[in-house]
Amino acid sequence: MKRNYSIAIDGxxxxxxxxxxxxxxxxxSFLYVDTGAMYRAFxxxxxxxxxxxxxxxxxxxxxxxxxxxxxxEGHVYLKGRDVTSRVRENDVSNEVSYACAYKAVREKMxxxxxxxxxDESVVMDGRDIGTxxxxxxxxxxxxxxxxxxRAQRRYLENQKKxxxxxxxxxxxDIERRDYIDSHREHSPLRMAEDAIVLDTSNMTIEEEVxxxxxxxxxxxxxxxxxxxxxx
Ligand code: CDP
Ligand code: CDP
Numbered sequence: 001m002k003r004n005y006s007i008a009i010d011g012x013x014x015x016x017x018x019x020x021x022x023x024x025x026x027x028x029s030f031l032y033v034d035t036g037a038m039y040r041a042f043x044x045x046x047x048x049x050x051x052x053x054x055x056x057x058x059x060x061x062x063x064x065x066x067x068x069x070x071x072x073e074g075h076v077y078l079k080g081r082d083v084t085s086r087v088r089e090n091d092v093s094n095e096v097s098y099a100c101a102y103k104a105v106r107e108k109m110x111x112x113x114x115x116x117x118x119d120e121s122v123v124m125d126g127r128d129i130g131t132x133x134x135x136x137x138x139x140x141x142x143x144x145x146x147x148x149x150r151a152q153r154r155y156l157e158n159q160k161k162x163x164x165x166x167x168x169x170x171x172x173d174i175e176r177r178d179y180i181d182s183h184r185e186h187s188p189l190r191m192a193e194d195a196i197v198l199d200t201s202n203m204t205i206e207e208e209v210x211x212x213x214x215x216x217x218x219x220x221x222x223x224x225x226x227x228x229x230x231x
Pocket of ligand 2: 157
């Protein structure tokens with residue numbers, strides 16, 4: 001039987017994880033899982049139901065009712081409603097690092113994420129994929145980029161999507177989230193010991209994708225053929 005492969009991509013906000021992960025998954029015909037979108041969906045669920053994401057008691061009171069779906073392209077659905085764009089808006093970005101930090105929330109999400117990786121080869125991106133979710137991943141990438149590069153990229157992206165915010169506000173938001181994410185008690189953002197660092201500050205998306213594919217071929221000992229687009 002053909003074995004399943006997994007690629008874990010972690011790193012700070014707006015370092016280019018999901019853009020590259022999505023393309024790599026498509027080229028390899030793997031499932032793409034955007035774990036940030038899952039935590040964002042939970043945060044939106046709390047906001048829409050009038051719960052304060054900073055209160056553990058309030059957040060956990062809705063956890064048993066939280067149901068979401070993510071399709072192969074990384075679209076996220078809350079009770080059948082496509083919230084892919086909605087979860088990128090500022091109210092969610094501002095609160096997500098609080099809502100995702102509770103132990104019970106992480107346990108539920110990790111269980112869902114591992115289930116998704118059970119029967120299929122996956123590319124999964126987030127903060128704790130190489131350390132907690134898929135500790136035996138075939139390839140672990142820890143993606144970084146300067147705050148300036150990340151803020152500039154997210155600024156352009158938000159402008160295209162019509163999400164308000166100055167470059168300074170965006171830089172502050174990503175630094176604030178990085179700080180909370182890397183200092184929380186449960187599954188903080190940190191590099192797995194066996195991860196490979198990829199600094200994307202001066203890389204195009206194409207270069208990033210090429211590098212990840214090449215590292216994967218070497219690490220997993222498989223030849224990847226661009227013309228076949230599948231393993
Ligand atoms: O795209 P961006 O880097 O802005 O964020 P994201 O990947 O959508 O993740 C949003 C937030 O969810 C992060 O800032 C973390 O607080 C949380 N997150 C997490 O704790 N663990 C993950 N595996 C993925 C995201
Ligand atoms: O998933 P993560 O938050 O790490 O970052 P992303 O959402 O993939 O990337 C943030 C923005 O940077 C997106 O608009 C990408 O198109 C852009 N980007 C870029 O311009 N150059 C790269 N090498 C990677 C991403």
